[in-house]
Amino acid sequence: MKKVFIQTYGCQMNEYDSQQMLQVLSAKGFEKTTRPEEAQLLLINSCAVREKSEVKALSFLGRIAKLKKTDPSKVIGFGGCVGQTEGPKLLKRHSFLDFAFGTNNYRELPQMIEDFEHRWADTSADDERDTLLPSFRPDSKSQAFITITNGCDKFCSYCIVPFTRGRELSRMPEEIVAEAEILVQRGVSEIMLLGQNVNSYWGKNQSGRYTKLHELLHIFQKESEGGKLSGLKRLRYTTSHPRDFDEDLARDFRDLEILCEYLHLPFQAGSDAVLKRMRRFYRIDSYLRKLEKLREYSPDIALSTDIIVGFPGETREDFQKTLDVLRQVEFDNAYYFKYSARPYTRSEQMEDDVSPEEKTERIQALKELQRSISRKKYREDIGRKVEIMLEGPSRTKSHLWTGRTRGNRLVHLPKEDTFANGDILWAEILDATHCWLDGRRLDLPRAIVA
Ligand code: SAH
Ligand code: SF4
Ligand code: F3S
Numbered sequence: 534m535k536k537v538f539i540q541t542y543g544c545q546m547n548e549y550d551s552q553q554m555l556q557v558l559s560a561k562g563f564e565k566t567t568r569p570e571e572a573q574l575l576l577i578n579s580c581a582v583r584e585k586s587e588v589k590a591l592s593f594l595g596r597i598a599k600l601k602k603t604d605p606s607k608v609i610g611f612g613g614c615v616g617q618t619e620g621p622k623l624l625k626r627h628s629f630l631d632f633a634f635g636t637n638n639y640r641e642l643p644q645m646i647e648d649f650e651h652r653w654a655d656t657s658a659d660d661e662r663d664t665l666l667p668s669f670r671p672d673s674k675s676q677a678f679i680t681i682t683n684g685c686d687k688f689c690s691y692c693i694v695p696f697t698r699g700r701e702l703s704r705m706p707e708e709i710v711a712e713a714e715i716l717v718q719r720g721v722s723e724i725m726l727l728g729q730n731v732n733s734y735w736g737k738n739q740s741g742r743y744t745k746l747h748e749l750l751h752i753f754q755k756e757s758e759g760g761k762l763s764g765l766k767r768l769r770y771t772t773s774h775p776r777d778f779d780e781d782l783a784r785d786f787r788d789l790e791i792l793c794e795y796l797h798l799p800f801q802a803g804s805d806a807v808l809k810r811m812r813r814f815y816r817i818d819s820y821l822r823k824l825e826k827l828r829e830y831s832p833d834i835a836l837s838t839d840i841i842v843g844f845p846g847e848t849r850e851d852f853q854k855t856l857d858v859l860r861q862v863e864f865d866n867a868y869y870f871k872y873s874a875r876p877y878t879r880s881e882q883m884e885d886d887v888s889p890e891e892k893t894e895r896i897q898a899l900k901e902l903q904r905s906i907s908r909k910k911y912r913e914d915i916g917r918k919v920e921i922m923l924e925g926p927s928r929t930k931s932h933l934w935t936g937r938t939r940g941n942r943l944v945h946l947p948k949e950d951t952f953a954n955g956d957i958l959w960a961e962i963l964d965a966t967h968c969w970l971d972g973r974r975l976d977l978p979r980a981i982v983a
Contacts, residue, residue, distance in 0.1 A: 535653060537563040538572035540597075542590050543580025545771070546698075546727050547613055549678040551578045554612075554639050561643045569597055573606065573653050574646060579613035581693050584873040587615050598629045606652040608632075612639055614697035618877070636698050637683070675924065675955025677721045679712050680704070681736070681749070682728030687774060689801075690812040690879040691841065691872065694729050701729075703736035706744045706752060713753070714761045722955035723767035723922060724753075732773040732782060746770065747781040754789045766957055767922060767939070771797045772839075775813070775820045783823070786831035793939040794831050798824070799839035803854030807847050812879070817858060824862060835940030837866040842895040843887035844872045845880055852895050859902055865910055865940065866968075867903045869896055908967035911942065915962050918975060919944070923956045936960065936972075943969040 537558050541551040554576065555565050566572050575597050579590035594611060601607045611623055612634040620633030632645050684698040713724055726749075728734060734746040744752075750770075756762035768791045773782075775798055786794055798820075802808055805816045827834060840855060859867060871892040874881045887895075921936035921944050934952050936944045946960055960972035 534564045535562055535574065536566040536572045537574040537576065538566050538569045539576045539578060540569075540590075540593055541578045541613075542586055543578070543582065543614060544729075545678050545725065546680055546683075546729065547578050547580060549680045549727055550613070550636065550639060552678075554578070554642055557640055557642055561646075569600055574608050574610070575600070576610045576612060576642075577616075579611065579615035581614040581618070581697050581875070583870060584875070590615055594623075594627070594630070598627070601629050608646060608649040608652060610634060610642070610645065612636075614693070617697045618693075675721060675922065676723040676725065677716045678725050678727050679709060679716070680727045681709050681746075681770075682731055682734050685729040686733075687730055688812060688879075690810060690883075691844065691875065693875040693878055696877040698729060701733065703734050706736050706738050706749055709736070709749065710752060710756060710761060713756075713765065717762050717764045720764075720955060722765065722957070723769070724765060726768070726770040728770075729772060730774045730777065731770050732777040732779075745781070747779075747785060750782075750785050750789055750792060754791050757791050765791065766955070768792050769795060769941075773798050775800065775815050775823060778823055778827075780826060783827040783830050786827065786834055793941070794834040795837075795939065795941040796827070796834060797837045797839075800858060801839060801841050802844060802847070802851065803856070803858040804847070804851035807844050807851050810846060810880070810883070811841075811844060817854070821858070821861065833940070835865040835938075835942070836862065837868070837941075838862075838864050840867055840869040840899065841872050842869060842899065843885075843892035845883035845885055845887070847872075847887055852898075856898065856902055859899070859906065863906050863910060864903070865942070866907060867899065869899045869903075871896060904967045908965070911965040911967060911970060914938075914942070914970055915965055917962050918959055918977070919962060919970075919972070920957060921946075921960050921972070923952055923954055923958065925954050938970075944972045945969060946972045946974055949974065 539551050539554060541547055569575055577590055577594055580586040597609060601609060608631045609629060610632045611630055614636060616633045617635030620635060624630055624633050631649055634645060682701055682703045684701040685695045686701045688695050716724065732746050734749060736744045738744055753762060753768050757765045778798060785792055800820050801811055801813060803817055874885050919938045921938055923934060923936045925935060927933035927935050927945055932948055933945045934948045936946065938944060944960055959975040959977040961975050962970045962972045964971040
C-alpha cells in the first residue's frame, strides 16, 4: 500500500482538514504513516497566523527536501494557509516542491498527484478503492472535530486568516448532523464544532431557512436524546468572537445538558484604544459584561482566551489593562502571542514599535500571572467529585490514564483494565498543578451529581 505522511501546523481547523485529506487519499489506496522516510507522498498543512508559524512550516519543507535527495521518487506537496497565498511563489523558488495547494481545494488531491504517480510505478495500485467509505476516519478517537464554518469576514487588522481561508461560509445543518451521525456510530462520544468565528454560524437548511449556532446546538441536544446522535455525550464549539456571543448562546450553557461548560472567548487586549486599532469592534467593558451574564447562567463555566502582546502602539499602561482583565476574569487558561506583522493585513502598515525585548517581558508577566491564577483555580477542584470522559493512556506515565472534565481540565488517574476511550465516569480530585488534576475513580453511577 502507498503511504502518505502529513505534517500539520496551526489550529484545529487544519487538523480537521488533514483528516479530510487522509480520507480522500484513502480512496486512492493511501495509508497514513508517521515516518516521513517511508512515505511516497509527503504533505505539509501549514499555518500562516504568525511569522513563526510560517517559518516552522518552511523549515520542515527544507527537512523533507533532504529526504527527496536520497529518494527522488518521493512527491512533496505544500498546502494549508501558507500554501493558499504563497503556493505559486514557493513552487517557483523550490524545484524539489512538486505541487502546492490551498485551504479549499485539498479535496482535489487525488487529481493533483496524478501527474506524479508514474514515479511509484512499482508500488501496487490495485488496492485503489472506487468510492469513499463514508465511515472511514483515520486516527479516530473518542473525540472528533467537525468544521461548520470556514473562513472569516471580521478582518481584524492584525489577522491573515480572512486571506488564507477566504469569506465566511456556513455548512448546511443537515450535512453537519449527518457527519456527526457517522462519527457517533463509530463510537465518538464528544464532538467539537469548529470555525474561526463559529458563533456567527448562519447555515441555510434544506427548506431554505437560516439556522443560528444556538439553534444548531439545540438540534444536537434533541438528536442526542434517542435520535440520530444517541451515544453522543459531549458537545463543544470554538472559536467565538465576543461581538457575536449573545444571550441565547450564554443560556445554552445552562439549558443544554450535552453542551460542556467551557468557552474560549479571545479578548486580545485590555485597552480600548488597542482594541480599536485591532478592529475588534467591542470595548473591554462590554466584553466583561458578556462574561458576567454568562456566569449568571453558568456560574462554574471554565473560560479561556487569546491575547496579543505588543500590538503597534501598545503602551505599558495599555498592557497593564490586559493584566487587569486577567485578574478580574480569572480564566482557566490564556494563550498569549507576540504580535508579528502579517502580509495583506491592515496592521502591516503600522509601525511594529514595541521592541522584541519588551514583548518578551510582557509575555513573561502574563505567563507568571496566569500560572498563579490557573493554579489557584485548578486547586479549587481538590476534594471535589467531577465527571470525566476518558481520553486514553497517559503519554508519559504508563500506569496512568487521562480524562477530561466538562470544563476541559485534564485529569490523570490510575489505570484500570475496564477503562475505554470515551467512557464517562466520576473521579475525586486529589491534587492539582496549574495545568492538570490528579484523581481517583469513584464508584458512582452517572446519575449522582456531586
Ligand atoms: N478566530 C479566532 C482566532 C484566530 S487565530 C479569533 O478570532 O479569536 C488565533 C490567535 O492568534 C488569535 O486569537 C490571536 O490571538 C493570534 N494572532 C492572530 N494574528 C496574529 C498576529 N499577527 N500576531 C500575533 N498573534 C496573532
Ligand atoms: Fe482573525 Fe479576527 Fe477572523 Fe479571528 S475574527 S480569524 S482574529 S480576522
Ligand atoms: Fe493558522 Fe490557518 Fe488556522 S493561519 S490558525 S491554520 S486558519
